[in-house]
Amino acid sequence: MSFFGMDCVRKKERELERKLRANDREYNLSFKYATNAIKTSKYNFFTFLPLNLFEQFQRIANAYFMFLLVLQVIPQISSLSWFTTVVPLVLVLSVTAAKDATDDINRHRSDNQVNNRKAEVLIDRKLRSEKWMNVQVGDIIKLENNQFVTADLLLLSSSEPLNLVYIETAELDGETNLKVKQALTVTGDLGDDIEKLADFNGEVRCEPPNNRLDRFTGTLTYAGQKYPLDNEKILLRGCTLRNTEWCFGLVLFGGPETKLMQNCGKSTFKRTSIDRLMNVLVLCIFGFLAIMYKMATKLPSLPSSHSGPYVIILNTVVPISLYVSVEIIRLGNSFYIDWDRKMYYARNDTPAEARTTTLNEELGQIKYVFSDKTGTLTQNIMTFNKCSINGKSYGEVYDYTGQRLEITEHTDTVDFSFNQLADPRFVFHDHALVEAVKLENPEVHAFFRLLALCHTVMAEEKKEGEIFYQAQSPDEGALVTAARNFGFVFRSRTPDSVSIMEMGKQCSYELLAILDFNNVRKRMSVIVRSPEGKLSLYCKDHLNEFAGEGLRTLVLAYKDLDEEYFNQWQQRHHEASTDLDDRESKLDQLYEEIEKDLLLLGATAIEDKLQDGVPQTIEQLSKADIKIWVLTGDKQETAENIGYSCNLLQEEMNEVFIVSGNSPEDVRQELRNARTSMKPDAVEDSVFLPERTLGKSVKVLTDEVVNGEYGLVINGHSLAYALEHSMELEFLRTACMCKAVICCRVTPLQKAQVVQLVKKYKQAVTLAIGDGANDVSMIKAAHIGVGISGQEGMQAVLSSDYSFAQFRFLQRLLLVHGRWSYLRMCKFLRYFFYKNFTFTFVHFWYAFFCGFSAQTVYDEWFITLYNLMYTALPVLGMSLFDQDVNDVWSFQHPQLYVPGQLNLYFSKKAFFKCALHSVYSSLVLFFIPYLAMCNTVRDDGKDVADYQSFALLTQTCLLFAVSIQLSFEMTYWTAVNTFFVLGSLAMYFAVTFTMYSNGMFLMLPSAFPFIGAARNSLNQPNVWLTILLTSILCVLPVVTYRFLLIQLCPTINDKVMFKVRQAKATPPPPTRRTRIRRTSSRRSGYAFSHAQGYGDLVTSGRFLRRPAVSRSSGFTHIGRTTTGFSPMGRSAGYSPTGRLQNAKVPDVEVTSLQMYRTIKDPAL
Amino acid sequence: MVKEEQELANRPDNTAFTQQRLPAWQPMLSAGIVIPGFVIIGLAFIGIGVALFVTSHSIQVLELDYTGVENTEPCYRCSDPSSKNCVCTLEFSIDSLFEGPVFFYYGLTNYFQNYRKYGASRDDNQLSGDLDYFKSPGNDCAPYQYNSNNKPIVPCGAIANSMFNDTFKLYQIIRGSKKLVPFDGKGIAWWTDYNIKYRNPSVTPLKNAFNDTVKPLFWSKPAYELDPTDPANNGFINQDFLVWMRRAALPDFRKLYRRITEGDYAKGLPAGNYSLEIAYNYPVMSFDGRKKVVLSNVSWMGGKNEFLGIAYLVIGSLCVVMSIVMLIVYAKFKFPEED
Secondary structure: OOOOHHHHOOOOOOOOEEEOOOOOOHHHHOOOEEEEEEOOOOOOOOHHHHHHHHOOOHHHHHHHHHHHHHHHHHOOOOOOHHHHHHHHHHHHHHHHHHHHHHHHHHHHHHHHHHHHEEEEEEEOEEEEEEEHOOOOOOOOOEEEEEOOOEEEEEEOOOOOOOOEEEEEEEHHHHOOOOOEEOOOHHHHHOOOOOHHHHOOEEEEEEOOOOOOOOOOOOOEEEEEEEEEEEEHHHHHHOOEEOOOEEEEEEEOOOOOOHHOOOOOOOOOOOOOHHHHHHHHHHHHHHHHHHHHHHHHHHOOOOOOOHHHHHHHHHHHHOHHHHHHHHHHHHHHHHHHHHOHHHHHHHOOOEOOOOOOOOOOOHHOEEEEEEEEOOOOEEEEEEEEEEEEOOOEEEOOOOOOOOOOOEEEEEEEEOOOOOOOOOOOOOOOOOOOHHHHOOOHHHHHHHHHHHHHHHHOOOEEEEEEEEEEEEEEHHHHHHHHHHHOOOOEEEEEEOOOEEEEEOOOOEEEEEEEEEEOOOOOOOEEEEEEEOOOOOEEEEEEEEEEOOOOOOOOEEEEEEEEEEHHHHHHHHHHHHHHHOOOHHHHHHHHHHHHHHHOEEEEEEEEEEEEEEOOHHHHHHHHHHOHHHHHHOOOOOHHHHHHHHHHHHHHHHOOOOEEEEOOOOHHHHHHHHHHHHHHEEEOOOOOOOOOOOOOOOHHHHHHHHOHHOOOEEEEEOOOOHHHHHOOOOOOHHHHHHHHHHHHEEEEEOOHHHHHHHHHHHHHHOOOOEEEEEEHHHHHHHHHOOOEEEEEEEOOHHHHHHHHOEEEEEOOOHHHHHHHHHHHHHHHHHHHHHHHHHHHHHHHHHHHHHHHHOOOOOOOOOOHHHHHHHHHHHHHHHHEEEHHHHOOOHOOOOOHHHHHHHHHHHHOOOHHHHHHHHHHHHHHHHHHHHHHHHHOOOOOOOOOOOEOHHHHHHHHHHHHHHHHHHHHHHHHOOOEEEEEHHHHHHHHHHHHHHHHHHHOHHHHHHHHHOOOOOOHHHHOOOOOOHHHHHHHHHHHHHHHHHHHHHHHHHHOOOOHHHHHHHHHHHHHHOOOOOOOOOOOOOHOOOOOOOOOOOOOOHHHOOOOOOOOOOOOOOOOOOOOOOOOOHHOEEEOOOOOOOOOOOOOOOOOOHHHHHHHHHHHHHOOOOOO | OOOHHHHHOOOOOOOOOOOOOOOOOOOOHHHHHHHHHHHHHHHHHHHHHHHHHHHHHEEEEEEEEEOOOOOOOOOOHHHOOOOOOOEEEEEEEEEEOOOOEEEEEEEEEEOOOOOOOHHHOHHHHOOOOOHHHHHHHHHHOOOOOOOOOEEEEOOOOOOHHHOOOEEEEEEEEEOOOEEOOOOOOOOOHHHHHHHHOOOOOOOOOHHHHHOOOOOOOOOOOOHHOOOOOHHOOOOHHOHHHHHHHHHEEOOOOOEEEEEEEOOHHOOOOEEEEEEEEEEEOOOHHOOEEHHHHHHHHEEEEEOOOOOOOHHHHHHHHHHHHHHHHHHHHHOOOOOOOOO
């Protein structure tokens, strides 16, 4: 029930079509489109109080207290003064309000920051610097390199040839490669001529605002002509302009109507499972009181007016201070996260941040972690660091004994100073390769020549020697950069030539053909004529599965071509590409024919660099029985490789299932097969999930060999079927049996769907971690959202609950902070309920001896101060400082995390145990003083069995008993704890003696009627003997029980604590060698994210007639509108419907052809 | 250096508190602590228990129920509510010297002085001598706030109204003649009640302070005439009134009536026959209550209470037994040390 919802209601007439005219604000304003200002804040100055109070009273607890307050104001049934409730209630409300207010102020601040960014807007025929929020639909704005795109724009013109712009969409969909957008020629001709742009009066009609990132339809009418618009001409807010000096765009959607904002997902109010449990418990208690009330009114011996007061007396079971304390504890534990130096990343000065302060204990209960890949697990840096040339392998470093060395930051690097064009950021460690280059080894030269020639990278040389590459995929860029550093510098290209610098010598190769990459062939070739006139074909081929070894590399090969044969082939190629039917297979045949009998040059390996400590973290988390699912927009191969390199998938796994079916039946069958091979004896048609897979005990899980370990890799299009209602259970069952799950080519929406699926059917706590805008929906959907901060985009962080700079901090967040927070919160709740139940139940026993008159056992002041003063600080102290074992041991024994996942520390059962314990304690606390004081007198014969002395005695016994109980709960006594416990007891006596003193009575006789009670009874030995007996009797059974429990069936905590004791104080330095098999030669972190390049663009002069069939996803869009599923990004080559995915509207096809025609002009 | 520090502006402080490294004591319920602890506690409790038990055993108590439920009882005729100014006599004998000082209590059972509304029905302002509250007693006193003529009741409220008004005289029968045992009625209430909590208004004579007020409905005499023998023992600081006003915690209670500390009886009540003369005024039959008198002496632990001593003994022994059980369990099962 958010503000957004209300917005929606208000906006009754839905927009059916958007109409706008460039440079015509007046016309555009008539439609009342949203401006570019965004608003994520909830309140303003005036709405804050009413709205906030309204929200707060929706919480069960607050409403319950309000109800009690009303009861207490009625004098007939009031047994306690109204201020006992109103003071804490006001306190709670104002603390929460203050917190909400600061949160909202922060949101206002970030809104302001974004809204006040500057953009160059064309107003009154001049470019003016305007704030983002003042940009309106229909404005023309200018963007410069590396700027964020201000709003959803129609690209008009750009500084680059062909009106191309390069954008990075990582923020939006998590894909890391640059994408190309291209303006219409007619608008591209406007260039950066302000006059012309100001005269531009094109009219756009397009779809209304929606959240589909991959689709756009509309038309531009300009100068009497109609031009179709599609997604290729649209720049979306959230993207960043790269490698493009400037571009102009026309604002189509602003602010809340941009696709980015529409895609943000709904912010839901997150609450922890403990919160929900507490709500249930409060309701139960309330129901219990109601039943008591009913019963009491039925009892003939009791006047009905008696039950009302009892409801009030018994409300101390769930006092407001419970909620205050819970919030304080969470706040404290959140501060610990903010303060943790071990989660501080010095390189970009980013500390961890708990952005939400109400979810801490849930961090100790995570069962499923959903992680993004790019930017989260990996650094999004591709490095060339191994290759094999002519059978010799380069890239490893060996010491003089021939032992392979691990490459660290300190390993010395190869000096590329011989090459003035080298990229200084390129790092290589093996000197042998440079030597080979310098020795003019022909194979090595051919190898790098190939790398310099066979690609679709474009070069940009603004200044002599400063070359920038614009690569379609980062690994292609890495290869070309590697060639550049080893002396084969790619400098520039034209549609029919490639200029490279070969060891300082300028060469120009005539480019005869590019046989571009596609997903079926998984290879690309170029045919070039060398300056010497030799005709060669250079090919790089991705070996998908090499001899079953899972080697994933690019293999480089070449062959010299015969002039005659080539001419003839070219002729046939031309025919094939103009053929109208079956063009594709004919072309494929031709490619297949010429890419034969190649000579192998070598192989390259590109590493997708992992973030620091990722494999260790994943190993730790899986030891803690946390299941990790990687949801990535990346291709299957890449994702799988990363899965291996970060230890998620392991060689030792019994099997890694791959689900990539293209139809519902296939997918279902694949899932079934996977499940039967994991559990052959499983009942096939048990429709409902075994209620939990958590049923396994800790011991069974450590014995992993017996259970077997499996992995599951599922493709985006298969996932779309798997997530359908009929199959989601099938999918979930299979996936949950696996130790690791990787979903590739997943859209942001699917990420959220997967999370929601797990949330729906598993009673488990989920955590989603990601860094980009494409992770926002998942972060919002999961119980806990974590954002990787310190990078450029802030979308993920802004919607996250916790943020830090490195994935590896996750283990500290969960295994240390989360575990402690959960432990502390549960200890707090158990103890708090214990102390308050005990407190309250004594009233209950007393009721039998005071005619059910709702006479309180204790002094009214004691009732007021019990929770606020006498017992508040000790339990808070415990909940802020307690730790069973310190962080080092927590890391050494990740199994300590498991009890949290199983909800062992606080559940209904634990609550019931608390209540039973309280019943016992309250029996002791009432009947021991009762029997001890019954008919007895002071040592001077005077009264000591009077009500006031009895009240004082019981409350003193109670306080001692709960304090001693607390000291048994506490496992970590700091000086502060000692001070709090002893201080509270001292405070009790000080306050009691003060309130029972003559002076206080004389000031306000009716408020302090207990005058003298303390002096007259606490000087009696039998009173103190009673206190001693009661306190000891309360805790003795507990100590006995716990001692026997530790001896007979110790928990994991007991074992570790015992170990710690043995290890004495500081544990031995964790010499734990991480047994990470990263050096495994076969499954290394070598990724392959190659995708179809700009081949047809750069060579468009030649392959003009070839229609843009199955081009890279940057251009193609497929969709299954019926289910709302829309695989995005690099999904080329797959189609869930089994149809050819290039389902473009015909007239758009025409324009793209037109476009190619225009670039035939050799201006390139 | 300065630059570096600036760059790390966000680095959290490295203190024991923020890094959760505060030095702490981490106790554990290990056998080395628990088992000896139990033995020590057990032995200490047994010691205390023996002392308490012996002490309690030495205290003499004599209880006499005089309600008169059965028609064989001497006060049976007085228990009829219609009888006025009824006096009955109870005979009893003491076998051996009842050691002094002897305290004379009256006791009531099934009497809920701890009833919430009953307990609240008083006005502490009035009782501390504030004349403003003489004219308008607090609302808590209702329905004993004003009488039917709307005159304020002083002292108001249910507690004062229900003040116990049986009186007792104790005689020792020496060779057929009755010898009055002198009662000491001073100092039977708490010092704080007598001196601080309850005060008469500073009006002399005291009677004037009560002008335009009425006595509680149940009372036969107004507050300023409670003790005709001692003018200082009247009004709100009358000892019997103070004792009554300190309401009991439990429905069975006893309240100090007099001490026997004077004359021949300073050493105690000698063995022999005694006769108790009761002015029977206080009705208890309507709520099935009982009235009794109790003669008792006291010790350092107060009045006779067997419970405390026995409880200490039982729990002390249980502790010792449990320590043995734990020792066996520990020796047999021990802590599984393997990982």
